[in-house]
Amino acid sequence: MKKLIASIVAGAALATAGVSAASAGTLEDVKAKGFVQCGVNPSLIGFGVADEKGEWSGIDVSFCRAVASAIFGDPTKVKFSPLNAKERFTALQSGEVDLLSRNTTWTMSRDSSLGLMFVGVSYYDGQGFMVRKSLGVSSALELSGAKVCTQTGTTTELNLADYFRSHNMPYEVVAFEKNEEVLQAYEAGRCDAYTTDASGLYAERLKLTNPDDHMILPEIISKEPLGPAVRQGDDKWFTVVKWTLFALINAEELGLTKANIDEKKTADNPEIKRFVGVEGDFGTGIGLTNDWAYNVIKGVGNYGEIFDANVGPSTKLGIARGLNNLWSKGGIQYAPPIR
Amino acid sequence: MAAGDIGARSFGGRAAAIINNPSVRGLVFQIAFVAALVWFAWDIADNTARNLQKANIAAGFGFLDRTAGFGIVQKLVYYTEASSYGRALLVGLLNTLLVAGLGIVIATILGFIIGVARLSPNWLIARIATAYIEILRNIPLLLQLFFWYFAVLRAVPGMREKWTFLGIFHINIGGLHVPRPVFADGAGTVGLALIIGVVAAVLVARWGRKRQEATGQAPPAGWIGVALIIGLPLIAYFALGRPISFDVPVFNDQGPILRRGFQAGSGMTVIPEFFGLLLALSLYTAAYIAETVRAGISAVGHGQSEAAHSLGLRNGQTLRYVVIPQAMRVIIPPLTNQYLNLTKNSSLAVAVAYPDLVSVGGTVLNQTGQAVEMVTIWMIFYLGLSLLTSFVMNIWNRRVALVER
Numbered sequence: 001m002k003k004l005i006a007s008i009v010a011g012a013a014l015a016t017a018g019v020s021a022a023s024a025g026t027l028e029d030v031k032a033k034g035f036v037q038c039g040v041n042p043s044l045i046g047f048g049v050a051d052e053k054g055e056w057s058g059i060d061v062s063f064c065r066a067v068a069s070a071i072f073g074d075p076t077k078v079k080f081s082p083l084n085a086k087e088r089f090t091a092l093q094s095g096e097v098d099l100l101s102r103n104t105t106w107t108m109s110r111d112s113s114l115g116l117m118f119v120g121v122s123y124y125d126g127q128g129f130m131v132r133k134s135l136g137v138s139s140a141l142e143l144s145g146a147k148v149c150t151q152t153g154t155t156t157e158l159n160l161a162d163y164f165r166s167h168n169m170p171y172e173v174v175a176f177e178k179n180e181e182v183l184q185a186y187e188a189g190r191c192d193a194y195t196t197d198a199s200g201l202y203a204e205r206l207k208l209t210n211p212d213d214h215m216i217l218p219e220i221i222s223k224e225p226l227g228p229a230v231r232q233g234d235d236k237w238f239t240v241v242k243w244t245l246f247a248l249i250n251a252e253e254l255g256l257t258k259a260n261i262d263e264k265k266t267a268d269n270p271e272i273k274r275f276v277g278v279e280g281d282f283g284t285g286i287g288l289t290n291d292w293a294y295n296v297i298k299g300v301g302n303y304g305e306i307f308d309a310n311v312g313p314s315t316k317l318g319i320a321r322g323l324n325n326l327w328s329k330g331g332i333q334y335a336p337p338i339r
Numbered sequence: 340m341a342a343g344d345i346g347a348r349s350f351g352g353r354a355a356a357i358i359n360n361p362s363v364r365g366l367v368f369q370i371a372f373v374a375a376l377v378w379f380a381w382d383i384a385d386n387t388a389r390n391l392q393k394a395n396i397a398a399g400f401g402f403l404d405r406t407a408g409f410g411i412v413q414k415l416v417y418y419t420e421a422s423s424y425g426r427a428l429l430v431g432l433l434n435t436l437l438v439a440g441l442g443i444v445i446a447t448i449l450g451f452i453i454g455v456a457r458l459s460p461n462w463l464i465a466r467i468a469t470a471y472i473e474i475l476r477n478i479p480l481l482l483q484l485f486f487w488y489f490a491v492l493r494a495v496p497g498m499r500e501k502w503t504f505l506g507i508f509h510i511n512i513g514g515l516h517v518p519r520p521v522f523a524d525g526a527g528t529v530g531l532a533l534i535i536g537v538v539a540a541v542l543v544a545r546w547g548r549k550r551q552e553a554t555g556q557a558p559p560a561g562w563i564g565v566a567l568i569i570g571l572p573l574i575a576y577f578a579l580g581r582p583i584s585f586d587v588p589v590f591n592d593q594g595p596i597l598r599r600g601f602q603a604g605s606g607m608t609v610i611p612e613f614f615g616l617l618l619a620l621s622l623y624t625a626a627y628i629a630e631t632v633r634a635g636i637s638a639v640g641h642g643q644s645e646a647a648h649s650l651g652l653r654n655g656q657t658l659r660y661v662v663i664p665q666a667m668r669v670i671i672p673p674l675t676n677q678y679l680n681l682t683k684n685s686s687l688a689v690a691v692a693y694p695d696l697v698s699v700g701g702t703v704l705n706q707t708g709q710a711v712e713m714v715t716i717w718m719i720f721y722l723g724l725s726l727l728t729s730f731v732m733n734i735w736n737r738r739v740a741l742v743e744r
């Protein structure tokens with residue numbers, strides 16, 4: 001019932017308030033109110049999660065802070081809205097959040113009929129399966145007849161159906177609204193397998209009572225390019241968010257880190273000079289100050305630093321860079337140049 | 340001149356009379372109000388359409404024909420991933436009706452028992468009933484739902500084991516597995532025989548009551564009724580060469596672990612999500628119904644039961660023939676409310692993965708992004724269901740209402 005009401009309220013918001021949300025400049029709005037309202041995951045370790053003190057962390061959370069740094073030169077000028085899978089798009093469409101940074105897959109229908117616009121890919125992911133080791137299964141292709149738990153309102157539901165159908169395997173899906181229940185039901189034994197983005201599997205496995213009793217199967221059954229999204233029809237805001245992402249990636253390529261950027265600022269390298277805003281007029285071109293990119297790195301560090309701090313090999317998640325390494329280092333993270 | 344004067348004055352007088360006429364004025368105000376309402380509704384619809392277009396969000400009901408592509412765990416009608424969104428919504432709708440309908444029946448029976456128990460002269464029974472009502476009414480339904488769902492899951496054996504009752508009912512974490520009836524030619528006739536049996540039983544019961552009122556003797560109408568309801572279809576079943584057979588659930592305890600347990604496609608499975616939701620909804624609503632029943636019974640004057648007792652009726656008879664029929668007049672209107680609440684509360688289903696209309700609709704909404712359309716469908720369905728429930732309950736209410744003679 002609560003959900004129903006929430007949807008109705010959101011619908012009503014679309015019905016009456018859509019104009020202001022969609023057409024006034026988000027950048028001006030954000031500057032006027034003094035913070036970025038960012039939609040994030042409520043409970044995904046490494047991506048978006050709040051600790052007991054209400055302190056947020058995760059890759060997606062850091063991205064929100066990066067945008068705040070670019071605009072205000074201050075990574076704390078951001079407020080977070082925890083959103084579950086089902087709520088997230090309505091929240092963005094209706095103007096409740098300025099930016100959605102919540103392990104959300106970039107798909108064509110989301111870019112079209114949902115009225116969203118993805119700015120790029122902040123994490124290359126793919127869907128996988130987790131099973132109990134005691135099941136004696138070593139490949140997803142052996143999952144014929146399995147009962148699978150997952151979360152509604154995700155791309156996961158569809159990939160699952162496609163995968164089992166195309167391999168002619170019967171299956172049964174048990175789909176919950178909230179992730180906690182998916183995990184609890186899986187742990188209680190209601191399902192043989194738990195499916196979601198591989199990153200999510202690593203994060204959720206940690207929440208199980210005995211993580212070591214469970215394993216993640218090697219198959220990746222889909223492409224899940226996760227990235228930040230904004231509303232369509234606001235090019236200026238889109239550009240700011242997009243270039244914040246590119247700045248993070250470019251900084252890593254240029255070797256600029258949170259720690260060394262002050263020192264490297266003065267280096268005699270034209271690329272770095274443009275990046276930190278000593279040369280050129282790039283910041284004002286997108287409605288910001290020229291030291292916008294410097295502020296981003298000073299505030300949150302570069303892409304690699306964010307990755308390592310939240311999900312990298314030294315964290316509990318221990319995810320390798322893989323596809324998310326720079327293009328020059330065997331991965332596919334690549335950003336257009338600042339010039 | 341004078342004549343014209345009078346004419347003008349009388350015309351003015353007539354106009355004033357019309358303006359001052361309360362029924363005319365009432366009509367004008369009502370028309371104006373309806374017009375304003377229509378304009379308001381149109382304005383909202385128009386504004387919505389324009390805003391959606393501006394935000395580049397798809398609109399219209401065309402999506403109902405498109406392929407859904409997702410699976411649904413419980414379906415009362417044929418459905419696969421290749422079916423349409425419209426069909427998926429139908430599956431959800433039927434699931435809502437199923438859980439709400441059964442929930443209403445169970446909550447009513449339980450509610451009446453507990454309501455009566457609360458007024459019991461037996462101290463222990465009355466206290467237990469009171470405790471039940473107070474506890475269940477004061478814990479949020481969502482928590483109860485999780486409690487029952489996970490209690491059900493934890494209580495039963497795992498997917499590769501089972502408990503068996505009476506040889507044909509099997510329970511494990513996958514749900515209740517029972518034989519599935521398979522209907523061949525002639526099964527319809529058996530169904531018809533069942534309907535005829537029920538109708539005949541009702542007629543016999545009526546005749547029995549009339550007879551008792553007229554002669555004081557009660558014929559065994561109940562037994563005749565049972566014989567009719569069971570006998571007629573049974574005769575038809577054997578006469579037609581057993582057109583209904585049963586597909587028994589297959590349980591496998593050999594081979595790879597994943598292949599063990601009940602095999603998909605055999606027998607019929609009632610999923611634990613359904614039980615969890617049904618249990619939570621009925622137990623919760625029963626507490627409210629019990630209070631309604633208690634209030635209704637208390638509203639019947641004490642003299643009524645004293646009179647019944649002095650006529651020699653026993654406690655149970657007094658309750659059944661004297662108190663409850665009068666209490667119903669007080670009970671039915673708030674009972675209607677409880678039925679509506681139960682139906683609306685069933686939309687919590689998605690929390691425990693039961694695919695009701697809100698859950699399936701939510702998935703459709705997310706995949707198509709057509710929030711306004713989906714919310715409209717939800718509203719129409721729940722409003723229609725509420726109106727229908729109220730309508731039926733009003734008819735019942737009118738039948739038991741006090742009629743002035």
Ligand SMILES: N[C@@H](CCC(=O)N[C@@H](CS)C(=O)NCC(=O)O)C(=O)O
Nearest residue numbers: 084085103104105154155179196200
């Ligand atoms: N990338 C997918 C799935 C995203 C998703 O919602 N994943 C789940 C499972 S990892 C999640 O984050 N759940 C956390 C929550 O809703 O609390 C999508 O965009 O649809």
